[in-house]
Amino acid sequence: MTTERIEEEVEEAAFVLARHAVALTYADLPAGVAEMTSKTILDTTGVILPAATTSPEAKALADLVLDLGGKEEATLLGFGRKAPAWLAGYVNGAMANCQDFSDLHPDAAHISSPVLPAAIALAERQGDITGKDFITAVALGVDLQCRLTIAAGKPGGRMAPWHPAPLFGVFGAALACSKLLRLDENRTVDALGIAFTQAAGTHEIVFGKNSTIRGFGHAVPGEVGVRAALMAQAGISGVRRSFEGTHGLWNVYYQGDYDRDLLLGDLGIRYNVLDDGFKPWPSCAFTHVFIDMVRALRREHVFGPADVESVTVTVGDFARGQTEPLAEWRRPANPMLAKLSVPFTVATALQHGDVTIADYFDEKLTDPDVLAMADRIESRYDEQYDFVAGSGFPGGEIVIRLRDGRTLTREQPRAYGHPLVPMTWDGLIAKFKDCAGYAARPIPVEALDRAVAGFRDLESVDNVGDLFALLG
Structure with missing residues (x-):
């Protein structure tokens, strides 16, 4: 269903999404979703690491955050240092696309890099997140990133001026973090509503030629996702109709023109991550x-x-x-x-x-x-x-x-890495190890092998925070 203006009597999408998120368990994930989500976790974690040495801007940002000090909750991947969780999420999010190497869905573009940095930071902060719980949370966040992007773009439509990674990423990251914090439906709606207040970003960051800030396009969701979920947990309420209110996302950013069926249809059944692709080369x-x-x-x-x-x-x-x-x-x-x-x-x-x-x-x-x-x-x-x-x-x-x-x-008609010509686990692991070689703090071979083994069998990991700490 495509709508020009959203009626007030329609149940707000935030409540539908929150109810689904609270009820979802690892066992509910359809065949293939957990494995593909594990691949996106391995791949996105890997492509963050090279920015520690190849991007002067990433180094400058990490230095700024470390200079602020604060509680050491989560790892700045590749640097071997820790920072407060939402600031670590911001830095890792900024680094996630510096190589233009993150996963690439054929219809929704970069779907994991806006979500995973926040999830990593919060998982480290919590210290009790199992591999199954982490996969479930990331699957939720990535699925929302896909659904929002595809519902806005619509097959055959024109590319909107808004950049989906920062605009929609704050919601995907907030939903993943809400799941990690085990928030109830009401608090999850709050987290989405808090994230809404910082949903922004246009394609000028992509097409502007006089700046290298393009690589930081996925930074904000890494911070906002963590902060929105923690604020909601603390009892701070958010906008209740963040998606479909009179001044919500769809009416303001898209003049009410979106496909609601693509956004909310078959929740828990249709997971677009199954059609994800991975980049064999670090370029557009x-x-x-x-x-x-x-x-x-x-x-x-x-x-x-x-x-x-x-x-x-x-x-x-x-x-x-x-x-x-x-x-x-x-x-x-x-x-x-x-x-x-x-x-x-x-x-x-x-x-x-x-x-x-x-x-x-x-x-x-x-x-x-x-x-x-x-x-x-x-x-x-x-x-x-x-x-x-x-x-x-x-x-x-x-x-x-x-x-x-x-x-x-x-x-x-398409390149290697497209879901119809997919990269294998072996290809993704080779890419991950190559990326790890550029970390600012050298990662010992033993630690790297342990990390790879953990990502490959993520559902068996007791505490994913320990896994990410190996890659500091």
Whole structure:
């Protein structure tokens, strides 16, 4: 059901969601949901770690928080220090997307990184959260993040100006934390209502080119989720009609235009996390199909970077904005723009055969070989690869002309890591260990192996706080 203005007699969505959250148990999760949620926990935890050394902004933020002092409740992942839980949630949330490496649902984008940092911080603070309880809480929060994003986007719809990670993430994080605190229905509604007061964020953080703050886009839910749940637990009441009130989320942000069935239908039955995807490469999803095609062509044909005469990439409307003007995108000004750049990323894949975290370090942005390769890349536009909200990330085409006269072509509808071409547990563990290698405080091999084993068998863990402490 799509509504233009929400009627007062409709039961407020916050109460429906809170009632469902309070009643849900681990045993209620449908087949596959616990395992996929465990994968998102492993993956999101891993991608937080590299920011400790690769993002100067993350280091500056961690220093600011540590300078504030306070009770040492939760780990700043990768730094080996602790801070009050909601501040740890903020820092870890800020770090979660610094590599542009977090999970990627084809219809709801980043669904775990807005939720997990808050859940981690509160679980450490509580000290008695089992793996099953943690999985259940995170599954709830991630499911709400998905439902809100998909209900707002609607298949075939236009991308809204609001950024779903911070806007909807405060609700997903607050719901997960409410579950961890075992709040009743009334207090859970309060937590959602408190989170509503800080629901904000537009896509300018993505498209603005003169700042590296894009990596911090998932920070606020990490703090707000913890704080909202703790405030509700303390008896502080929140807005009661945060979603469907006259001045609630849907009426104010979306003029009442959303799909209520996608938001509330089949609660406890339909879990969109089952369609989640994971990123094999630390760059914008719109570059991935091109990386994947380059790698495939290099496997199928014998050629090296010196053999490449010219390249043409065919892009849709969204990727076009990360390709043109070519002169600008061949020379990205900072690492965050480099991760968005189709020509720079394709050049990196052609030059090195793969794309890694280190390929976006500052010094790599002036690598003469990569830049020379980028200068050989041209682009063309084809509307069949346009982005349509609710239909997943589009494919693309590539033509590589070699100096020996060969022309190599490839077209793909999607990239490796998409749920139809999924990463395995082994692939996710390899990614996790690679990310862990960039932590500011070196993680001993034994501790890393214990952490991996714990995430792989998370439902058997007695206290997840001990697991995250291994990754300080």
